[in-house]
Every structure is written in structure tokens, then in C-alpha cells.
Amino acid sequence: MLKLHVPADSIRLIAIDIDGTLLNPEFRISATDLATLRRAHAEGVEVILVTGRRHTFALPIAQQLGFDLWLISSNGAVTRSLAGETFHRDLLPEGTCRELVRVMQEFRGQTVLTFDSMAEDGDGAGTIVIERLDELEASIQRWLEKNRQYIQFVVPIENALTTDPVQAMFCGPVAQMQRALQMLGSCGLPITVLRTEYPGRDLSIVDVLNAECSKGHALERWANYRRITREQVMAVGDNYNDIEMLAFAGHPFIMGNASEELRGRGWALTRSNAASGVAAAIEHLLYGKALEAGVVDEIGGAETDGSAIVSSL
Secondary structure, three states: OOOOOOHHHHOOOOEOOOOHHHEEEOOOHHHHHHHHHHHHHHHOEEEEEOOOOHHHHHHHHHHOOOOEEEEEEHHHHHEEOOOOOEEEOOOOOOOOOOOHHHHOOHHHHHHHEEEOHHHHOOOOOOOOEEEEOHHHHHHHHHHHHOHHHHHHHHOOOOHOOOOOOOHHHHHHHEHHHHHHHHHHOOOOOOOOEEEEEEHOOOOOEEEEEOOOOOOOHHHHHHHHHOOOOOOHHHHEEOHHHHHHHHHHHHHEEOOOOOHHHHHHHOOEEOHHHHHOHHHHHHHHHOEEEOOOOOOOOOOOOOOHHHHHHHHHH
């Protein structure tokens, strides 16, 4: 058992990933996690959700918590309140994105651009821009169905770049996206590249954001604004795109269903998302409750259903 416990009043901010972390394999917040988060909030600890989802797509999850909070969405690109107040946006410059599309010509059929619909008037149509469906549909069919109202087809996709997008995304089989990662790593553009993998579904999502944009950078920015030190921050995550956030937090926890790469970094291991791992970590750190970190669900929530793909958009 882990023997980590700090005084509850020394933790002022809890940052929590959504998919594979807060959401269980049925894509719900467990009653145990919900009760624990509400208790921490009532005791004066700030809770912030830090997700790869678009702000609009994360809202229904955040609203279930039942208290006011802020969201860091699109892997750190946007920080916004439930009421729609924007604290910070870190958009991908239009010129950089245009060059990115040119460099990644081989993956044009797997390219998705997202824009900040809340910054514009209208119903959100055009928030997500693609050229065609054929190369995307097999990988993210459930996500496409859930986001149909936001999708706009633009050919060539560069014509959609009349304003700075939030990010670009490429998705497909893991091996193919490994090649995309190699190309992005050598392209020389001022960008941040993040990946989220679901090996059980042979699916990889590669997010491209502005340089030095990540969950970790956004969390650090927010903590500084709140005058909170990293030693007063707890973070819980499960995937590669959580690494910067976990590295910043003074008290990082990874889920029992976390990616293998995260397990080798010496971070505290909580239960899986199938066993209310968020609550277990918080109760251990804040209240000294024993944590049986060996309770691990290797399947996890992220790989059980195609709708998990919503975590990246």
C-alpha cells in the first residue's frame, strides 16, 4: 500500500482528466467519485477538469459535478468557465497550420481541424472541418455521429483557414500514426505534438497544437493565476497527453488503467476508472485513507468503446 498523505489544507487545486480517468468504462462519473469531488469542493479545494475534449463537448460532464468550476480543454488550448468566460486561448497560427497541412499531405484524408465555436456567433457548425469521411469513418464512427452537427466539409481543407484554429488532429491505426509522429517530429514547425493511444482498438490520435501548448502549460498558467504553488496541486490522468500535467503537479496520480509509458515514471498508482480511482486517490492524499494501488483494470475505460474517441475533440 502507498503511504503518502499530506495535510488536506496544503492541497488547493485538483486537476482531473476526463476520459479514462473521471469517466468509468460506461462513460459515467461513479457515485463514489462524484461524492468525493463534491466533498473536496465543499472543503475549499478547487477542482478543474483538464481534457482533450473540446470545451462544448466537455460541458455535459463538468455540469454533472454540480458546482462551479473551470475547464482546460483541447489539451490546454482553451481555459474557460462553465458560464463561458474565457481566461486564455492558445490557438494554432493559421500560417503554421497551412504549412502543416502541406507537410502532412499523405494524411490529408485523416486530417481534422477544430475551431473555437464559442468565440463566434452561430450554432457551432464549422467547428470541426474535414475534407471527406472515408478514411476517418472506420476509426471514429461513433464520434462522427455524435458531432455531426458541428462538421463542415471543405475541399481543399486549407480554405477553412480564414482564422486561427484551435488545433489540427490526425487519427488512424497505431502503426500509421507512428509514421505521422515521425514526420511531425522532423517538420521543423513551431508546434506541440501530443498523442493518445487505444491499442485495444488499434487507434491512435495525434493532436497538433501551438508551440508549448499542453495540459501542463495550461495548468501551470492557471495555478499561477490562482497563486497556487505546484506543491499544492494534485493531478490525476491516464494517457500520454496527461504527462505534462502530471509532471507539473506536486502530487501526480495515474489510474490503474493508465498507459504503460506513464507507469515507469514513479508516479503514484491509484485504482482504475472502473473502481473509482479518482476518489481513491483524493481520499488517500487528503484524508489518509489506505490506497490499494494494486487494484488494476487493464481494460480501462478508454479502450472498451469507440465513443472514447471524443476525448481528443
